Amino acid sequence: MQSILNEGDTCWRIAKADRLSIIIDAADFFRFAKRTMTKAKKSIYLIGWDFDTRIQLEPGKKDGKADKAAKEEWPDELGKFLNALAERNNGLDIRILKWDIGLINSITRGETPFYILKWMFDKRIHLKLDGAHPALSAHHMKLLVIDDEVAFCGGIDMTVGRWDSRDHSEDEPLRKSPMGFAQGPWHDATTCLSGEAARALGEVARRRWKLATDETLDPPDENTATENDPWPDELEVGFRDISIGIARTAPEYEGRSQIVEIETAKLAIIGSVKKTLYVESQYFASRRIAEAMAERLKEPDGPEIVLINPEGCEGWLEAKAMDSARIRLMKMVKDADVHDRFRIYYPVNEARTSIYVHAKMMFADDRIVKIGSANLNNRSMGYDTECDLILEAQPGEDTLSEKIVSTRDDLIAEHLGREPQEVRDAVAAHDGSIIAAIEALNRQSGRGLLPVKMRELSADEELLAESDIADPERPSGVRYRTSNFLKQRFGRVARRAKRARKET
Structure with missing residues (x-):
């Protein structure tokens, strides 16, 4: 299988780590x-x-x-x-x-x-x-x-x-x-x-x-x-x-070109995964990432995808913008999930209080781990500065592959309040399906993973999510999106007021 690590494309540099x-x-x-x-x-x-x-x-x-x-x-x-x-x-x-x-x-x-x-x-x-x-x-x-x-x-x-x-x-x-x-x-x-x-x-x-x-x-x-x-x-x-790929994001600024190694790597990982993609991220707001997932979910023999998010975002504006964007992308991905292979959860502790997820990790099969500062949002793909590490097992590196899987299962076990061996056994018992394993081990009380709820968006939330005003991908879009959002938002308010005056 061809490596997803390519200097100058999916990463800046490939370097040896004697310990990680x-x-x-x-x-x-x-x-x-x-x-x-x-x-x-x-x-x-x-x-x-x-x-x-x-x-x-x-x-x-x-x-x-x-x-x-x-x-x-x-x-x-x-x-x-x-x-x-x-x-x-x-x-x-x-x-x-x-x-x-x-x-x-x-x-x-x-x-x-x-x-x-x-x-x-x-x-x-x-x-x-x-x-x-x-x-x-x-x-x-x-x-x-x-x-x-x-x-x-x-x-x-x-x-x-x-x-x-x-x-x-x-x-x-x-x-x-x-x-x-x-x-x-x-x-x-x-x-x-x-x-x-x-x-x-x-x-x-x-x-x-x-x-x-x-x-x-x-x-x-x-x-x-x-x-x-x-x-x-x-x-x-x-x-x-082991060999580590170091991937970056940086915005276009003062003559310096935009760097999109992390986005390129994430798309390559999604495109190469065979059976299971397990992701932890603070956000789910990147349309390109969501579209790539949707395409894989349409495949009859494509991978299953499990995404761990927080229940909601912090702060009023962030909650309005990022949660609205997440709901829109969830709907798009779920519509594409004709084979029922997509789940999005948030973790809760023993008192069923939601645990805020700030981790940024991606596990593809028994082959790839990506961990760093970049979320699944537009800013992390091209507007903020980010640094991620990518570890990839090559064919024949069985010990490394086993450690990748055990690390993933250890995370799932933490969220479910179980032992890692319980997760490994459940995955094996369900033919490698982490969705089936999670649903089999999930308790009705205490620690566990709960589904992120879908809901209908208000007109303002739809507009805010569509504008990407809080989550731009590149500097050139900020002024345009802000201006366009304000025009649409207050233009609609003016039209409502005009109709109201006519009715009276």
Whole structure:
């Protein structure tokens, strides 16, 4: 079978990772990231959509309390922790790149600007705000690179509301904001990897820094490499000695061409899947992705497709625009699903409270895993900056294929409140069907997966969904779509008022 990875098309670069682990949920990510950063000798790059300096990396653990995995005592609050890293290693270069519009979020949620102002003029910790993007575009990739030796790449932001364990318990006392407010259950995912692929992600980070600041960063000098291994001691290695495709999205901006490697890769994955496509995404709003799924569902022997979404979106505008777009695409896909091979679910915890899905993953058969920052929406396909990793098993790599399937089944087991072996047995008992396995294991109470409900859209919701005003794909469409939406919306209001006057 032909590989879907092609440099310059479906990915920017193919690089070797001597170790890679998929990390589910931020409790483990924050803990492992902290362990890794304490081992940094030369450089730390934090590239992200948002950072909140007040969050606890290991909530519940008092500052300064050492444990078995930490040989030194470290502060646990992110801002204090980064300061301590810089103070204890004068040769450590810490670079933080944060989306500039995200600064507004920091201020409105009550985050003190102390660290932001201090680091913008600090000689050891360098904070920059990334404004190198079109209007309304977001800097959305999430990278943490340590010494170009170990890197984290995925969908988890180091900010408020992200910390949660895989239990997603209803009354988790540690899941709270820095102000002490309870936060809802949150499902997320990232990766940790080392080797050539980590160095390549270091290059991605330095390129992004250059675009945002016009400052060129040199990579860490490999000739001064030490025996130090930044890999977190407690993190079990999931995959060894594998090739990774690094795929990106970037908007057209100031003479730079648009990059659509992630969209191209997703379409190639959907086109190549044989039996099962399992997807987790915060959104389902990309028409091209939905159309590709619909075409496969029309095939008599095509794949089954399972999509895990949140029950609904956050915020009024996002809920109106993105939920409306999802309903329209669900209808289109379901109309094409003449063989009953499509399901879209949202997860609930033991109290039947919906768990917000922020993970961005795609599993195709026993062959492909894609994980990163890109959702199934238009922005992630061509308007925001994104970075995804793609792992592909080649024919004969049976051990790798087995690990891909076991990772997928482990995720399904988490959502169903089951053991991974129960999922594996159920899939085998239903001739490889994950839909049949999910429906057989789904409970009527406690943890489980519930179907996302279809409903009729109001006229305004139809118009908002059609306009893509909150989810543009490219800069050139923003002004047109906004103008067109306003004309249609208020033009319709004017016509209604005119008819009403005539009737009276």
